[in-house]
Amino acid sequence: MKILNISHRHSLILSKFQNHIIKNVFKFRTRNSCPYHFLIHASRSRKNGSTMTVSCKLKTSKNDINRKSMDKSLQTKIVVPELDGAPSLSEAAEEGGSGAPVKQPPLSSKKNGFGLLKGFPRRVLAVLSNLPLAIAEMFVVAALMALGTIIDQGEVPEHYFQKYPEDNPVLGFFTWRWVLTLGFDRMYSSPVFLGTLALLGASLMACTYTTQIPVLKVAKRWSFLHSAEAIRRQEYSDTLPRASVQDLGILLMGAGYEVFLKGPSLYAFRGLAGRFAPIGVHLALLLVMAGGTLSATGSYKGSVTVPQGLNFVIGDVLGPSGFLSTPSESFNTQVHVNRFYMDYYDSGEVAQFHSDLSLFDLNGKEVMRKTISVNDPLRYGGITIYQTDWSLSALQITKDDEGPFNLAMAPLKINGDKKLYGTFLPVGDADSPDVKGISMLARDLQSIVLYDQEGKFAGVRRPNSKLPIDIDGFKIVVVDAIGSTGLDLKTDPGVPIVYAGFGALMLTTCISFLSHSQIWALQDGTTVVIGGKTNRAKGEFPEEINRLLDQVPEIVESTSSTQSNNLSG
């Protein structure tokens, strides 16, 4: 009894739902293809007829019901009522020439849920695969990201108190309380944002499972149409007098179609991959999301500034980013900075930074040596070392041929790439309260500007030039400027997965541009009836087919009779 009840309810919903779809299909046709209004009326009456057959399970004997739908209504009597709605529904959408939407959420959300899942999970699936919900999620993600670029990220709370004060809220309501409560100061790791992304991922999965895969099954089931009426109902249709379906088949093959011929019927398709590719796009996106999650939870990051000639241990620099981070063997590797240097353009601007690095294992054996630069990192045992920054660590000078002394340099101004470093050589009694000395400033490793005790400009010297400069009676030689290299280190187990996702995404997005075109033809005496449809390139399709049909040879009277005899025999 219970089962009966359920099936009854379902068929009710189905019929209502189908009416809905068909109404839409009909509306679409009338709105857009006005020149074929005769055709529309025909299809309308057919639609109403077929709705009747499904919802009331009565076979109204309309003369334009094709064999296929008759087969189907036979099927409905045999198969359990819970399942029968699905194929006929999808067919209705397909044959209605509705452009065969790749996704039609309400359709699918009801469809697969019946047989496979019951109760709560089914409902969740149905809700998640709802297209408006998915679109709303995408809008929210986009809006949150935009907000994240407007609100300064990663500042201290005081910054937000100042920027979004309570007594003068932005737009009348937006204060620092909003920012801090919702975690918008770190938008891209805030629960709100990540939650929406996760929801979007769930929608992606649900949509792929309940909508795209069933559509795939329908699309794969190629079939002949055996009645001229059914062929004429396609989006594009034409009639060729005195032609043969074989000639058409050869021409279609030449145009890249897969052609199937059976007796007088022809079926041809092209660009089937274009129908499958959106599934690939979704799967690739899921792969990227999975990889991104792994990156966020399982990686190590760290940065270090090392003066030339010194070394560090990789494990000391790296810090874990999430609970999945596990250290590896290569964390014990020691990195030695052999040399840090820059290339310059003729105009004096920096062209490139280079760090000559050597890697030593626990036994002190050199395992790798490479000169890295920006855009050319070092990779060893899952660890990547990037050249990202630089600074000046010390100035090597001789005073009156004594030394050389190393003077540590201090950053005076750090503003992006425009840096300024300074150091000071005390002259006379270093313990006196107003100690004076020689100041040296440098913007890069190229030239050092020297000032005397009074603070007056004394001259410019290049390191390595060996050219002495006399300041207040001292002979000073700038022997060398020692730079330190700024390195970023990371391990990221997610990268291979993300890259796989990237590759798949690029490929499937390109394939998605292809249009899945289907053509049916039927030899009807000496005339050939041709119908066809395509899911994307609706503008070019009729032109292309017209061009093809122009090439179909016309058969002269005498041969046409034998031709048709051959066909029937």
Add this chain to the structure above:
Amino acid sequence: MIFSTLEHILTHISFSIVSIVITIHLITCLVDEIIKLYDSSEKGMIMTFFCITGLLVTRWIYSGHFPLSNLYESLIFLSWSLSLIHIVPYFKKNQNFLSAIIGPSAIFTQGFATSGLLTQIHESEILVPALQSEWLIMHVSMMILGYAALLCGSLLSVALLVIAVRKNRKFFFTSNHLLNLNGSFFFGEIEYMNERSNVLQNTSFFSPKNYYRSQFIQQLDYWSYRVISLGFIFLTIGILSGAVWANEAWGSYWSWDPKETWAFITWIVFAIYLHIRTNIKWKGINSAIVASIGFLIIWICYFGVNLLGIGLHSYGSFTLTSN
């Protein structure tokens, strides 16, 4: 020296040709069926294409790197991409409204690039270390091709919106009795749509003018869809190649840099557009609204972020100078 003179000449030639093309378009709009003039406007666009190509090649030779390192160069590249979309034979059959969209777009970008606003950055600059990579050509050219195609597509959608809304208003004034037949007239979006389709059903059969209008709207809808799909492919490849490059240069494939984020927002908005189109009910007006939002967002992404000059993508930043 000779290079900069050549560049100067080419800039001016391309700019004047585009202006002439636009004038011709206006004339053909007003006076129908002047095929000769129309033909010459076609040739004009091809000339423009070659001029801008020459301009880019000149810059490439004398700067020694692919000319895409600052905003001026990327603007020139944008107008090159626009004229390329026009040239591609695939779209040739529908040059009519595509060139009507592309012509003004090209003149605005070209005009803005060469105008006094940006004089400071005309000189080709040296390449900062982070930009010295083979990925530069791939990433930036794909992004700008994507922007160009998406701009064209969304402009077609904007045109659709303008025409559809104007038509509606006309109906509202001229055929009130028809509307009354269908019951009361609501200004809400959905009711509006239903009304419109009803009105079309009633009128299109006996009014050829409305029939052509609806055909035109359908054409606009279809071509904006195709051009946006194409742009979406370029944008996807551009963003992904940028991510791979970032993993080589900055140490992370995604760092939520403002430019990155806005490119992703653009991608999402056009993904929404493509999804909305899978639903027949929402085709036409609704998808056109999303595409128009996308049009604004492309400009924020392309210009707005640079105007602020924040983040890692600050190479293209500029300051507006009034002198």
